[in-house]
Amino acid sequence: MKLHRYMLLVMIVPAFISTALLKAESTGHLSGRIVLFGDSSSPPVLLDSERGWVPITAIDWSDNGIPKPLENESRRWRLQTSYEHGPSSGPATVQIRLRGPQQVPTFTHPWSEGADRRADAYSNWYEDEGSLTASVNRGYIEARLIAPPRSPLKGKLYSVALEAWDIGSGPQDFGGPAGPEVELAYTRPLPTLMRGQSPSDDSTPDMEAATNFALAFVESCITGSLPDYYRAQADPVRSLDDGKAIPRYRLNPPVGIPGIADLDDYKRRFDYRLYDSETIRELFPEWFSSQRPWNPSEASLLFMGHKDRLSGAFPSGVDYLVFLMEQNESGEWEIVARPGS
Secondary structure (H helix, E strand, O other): OOOOOOOOEEEOOOOOOOOEOOOOOOEOEEEEEEEEEOOOOOOOEEEEOOOOOEEEEEEEOOOOOOOOOOOOOEEEEEEEEEEEEOOOOOOEEEEEEEEOOOOOOEEEOOOEOOEEEEEEEEOOEEEEOOOOOOOOOEEEEEEEEEOOOOOOOEEEEEEEEEEEEEEOOOOOEOOOOOOOOOEEEOOOOOOOOOOEEOOOOOOOOOHHHHHHHHHHHHHHHHHOOHHHHHHOEEEEEEEOOOOOEEOHHHOOOOOOEOOEOOHHHHHHHEEEEEEOHHHHHHHOHHHHOOOOOOOOOOOOEEEEEEEEOOOOOOOOOOOOOEEEEEEOOOOOEEEEEEOOO
16 A cells, blocks of 8 residues: 555554554563363353343452562453354454453454354453452453344354463563554644634534534444444445445454543544545545546545544554545435545
8 A cells, every 4th residue: 555645554454342452562471361261061152143242151250360460560461262153244253241340341352254163362452550350359251243234143152261461661572362453654744724624613514413423433433333333334435545445344343542431532532623625635635536436525524533632643553533424315424435445
């Protein structure tokens, strides 16, 4: 993919929702491992994408055998899960959550279109300042199988193990398979133009409705609501890089933003604006080239909500904070183009 003078360079690979992203070059050590479910005598649990969350087992955290991290170390958690599911019409995965009175961390495993043989997979990483198992003595394990809308899928869950990894202040290396990263790079800072509409500016017709729609889409990405995520996008969606069509359900599911749990967190942390078509044409004239198979319409709005107010940086691994939106024939807003190809 070429580096254009606009600020979007996305390399999209299968990804999963995460509460913390750890870089592959980090190092660390495995402090302990707890088998949550599955042994030689345990039958597999049947999963059905139409059933939602399925209770797996109860777990007693009071005697887990994992020592506390040292004072200069922080702890990360991940799951190693053995499961299988049939072929799917689009990306599918297994999620595991650990329920307790105070927190419900959810772990997501790699997305695939088929796991018809029993396979061991590692989840995303979860980070907390204390200990995931310290706040309650007893918790519950639940699992669910996620499939594309209107594509029922069945599977089996064989085992689940929780790993605790500790890292210090120096370079760290987390062993074992790690989830692939999604890279997002920018070639220049976000410009400030007079026609850039802040979300509070309602001088443009439908600007309030457009802003509400855009933020609802961002919220669905942050919270991992896949039905809302896919429903908000046109079919097909266009690539902002080359204008080519991408089938909606072939798009990769969204990943989380570390430290952002809901829309309120996002609105406090990130600068987000809507730009009209005249401004879009000035920012990215290449999008309107006659050589491209598709061009934005004169009624398009560009949402750019990727700049962190605290650091001035852009989040790594997130591609859904920049998108082009238009109204369809019914007058409803939908996302018609995104970074990537």
